[in-house]
Amino acid sequence: MSRPLKIFITYAHKDTKAKDELITRLGVMKSDGLISIWNDNEITAGDIWRDAIFSNLDDSDILLYLVSAYSLASENCNKELAEALNADIKVIPIILESCDWLYHKLSDFQALPDRGKPISEWEHKSAGWQNVVEGIRQTINKLQFQEDSSRKSSEKLQAELAFQYGNVQTLLGQKNMAIKAYSKAIYFNPNDAKIYNNRGVDYGEKGEHDLAIKDFTKAIELEPDYELAYNNRGAVYRSKGKYDKAIEDCNKAIELKSDYAEPYCNRGAVYRNKGEIERAIEDYDIAIKLNPNFVEAYYNRGLAYHEKSELDLAIKDYSKAVDLNPKLFHPYYNRGNVYLRKGNFDKAIKDYSKTIELNSELGEAYNNRGEAWLHLKEWDEARSDLKVAKDMGVDIVTSFHNDYKDVEAFERRNDVKVPKDIAAMLKHP
Numbered sequence: 172m173s174r175p176l177k178i179f180i181t182y183a184h185k186d187t188k189a190k191d192e193l194i195t196r197l198g199v200m201k202s203d204g205l206i207s208i209w210n211d212n213e214i215t216a217g218d219i220w221r222d223a224i225f226s227n228l229d230d231s232d233i234l235l236y237l238v239s240a241y242s243l244a245s246e247n248c249n250k251e252l253a254e255a256l257n258a259d260i261k262v263i264p265i266i267l268e269s270c271d272w273l274y275h276k277l278s279d280f281q282a283l284p285d286r287g288k289p290i291s292e293w294e295h296k297s298a299g300w301q302n303v304v305e306g307i308r309q310t311i312n313k314l315q316f317q318e319d320s321s322r323k324s325s326e327k328l329q330a331e332l333a334f335q336y337g338n339v340q341t342l343l344g345q346k347n348m349a350i351k352a353y354s355k356a357i358y359f360n361p362n363d364a365k366i367y368n369n370r371g372v373d374y375g376e377k378g379e380h381d382l383a384i385k386d387f388t389k390a391i392e393l394e395p396d397y398e399l400a401y402n403n404r405g406a407v408y409r410s411k412g413k414y415d416k417a418i419e420d421c422n423k424a425i426e427l428k429s430d431y432a433e434p435y436c437n438r439g440a441v442y443r444n445k446g447e448i449e450r451a452i453e454d455y456d457i458a459i460k461l462n463p464n465f466v467e468a469y470y471n472r473g474l475a476y477h478e479k480s481e482l483d484l485a486i487k488d489y490s491k492a493v494d495l496n497p498k499l500f501h502p503y504y505n506r507g508n509v510y511l512r513k514g515n516f517d518k519a520i521k522d523y524s525k526t527i528e529l530n531s532e533l534g535e536a537y538n539n540r541g542e543a544w545l546h547l548k549e550w551d552e553a554r555s556d557l558k559v560a561k562d563m564g565v566d567i568v569t570s571f572h573n574d575y576k577d578v579e580a581f582e583r584r585n586d587v588k589v590p591k592d593i594a595a596m597l598k599h600p
Contacts, residue, residue: 179231180210183241330360364394398427432461500529534563
């Protein structure tokens, strides 16, 4: 609801009866919360009357000037009018009687009653007063509409600025700041689906899956054909292990936009998680056909081929992902795993080194590079990497035994003798 507009009544004290009549007739609008009314009767004992008058006038929206020979001759009334004009307050003359007002500055304003017919000349004065009230009501409605439009325009602008700031913070990886900005945008514009969607993405990447799903669901509620929100919610359902719901959302996204590559890739990841590798590869194929530069689709298809032991195809897809985005560490790491499995230790080490360059916190990369160094009998490098991996919390013993059973089996298979201190590192206590 709009705020009440404040009305200030200027009048000569000889016209007090007319002022009281006007206040009475404005009673319905006052009761409805459309207006508040101030006149000098509101001044109480001890107030400085001039300060009280002009402070209340300055924060008023409308000045109602009761026009009579007395008010036109009043120095105080005309000072109040001059102050209202300086403050750009809307002025409405109300003509009480025939007088010389057409030669006064008030003649610049549209007067009430209609056509400036004085109330004293109406056959039924109540009709004249009602005409005044209706004119004031029209002005109130117009001003409130303009104020509401201005407020809504301002709120829309603030929402857009907060939304764009959130987008920038997301790009910078500042997810908490992005979420705060999106929340501010929602405060100013709670019906914009894209704001909820973007905040949901950041919640999802932070691992706050339930909040992400809530935001995507709200986005879909606001915009039922929002394929992006369906796909994003499907991705979060996949992360939560709710594969049926994830597939349902991906299917809906594809139904809404059949040339949208992301839900095919997302659904492929769900199928891969479910062990349905062939169906996963089929979806990745479609995603890549729709978007030949879709990094995630190549990478995920590489994972699927890797799981099928089609290692050369896996390497090909990991390499394509690296070519498209050399700053992603996962394709290097997994390609390194394939090279390690194929016995191409130099290439494996090169990929693990690149992985560590891009993400020095990935302990598994140190561990796997350490195993590759073992094959090459580079004991110092192996020792160093395995120690770093262990210090980072990697269970290097279990990892080694999963790959080679035990140190003795490794030595027999590779015809090497592992130094005692390294062998000790890789044996169960």
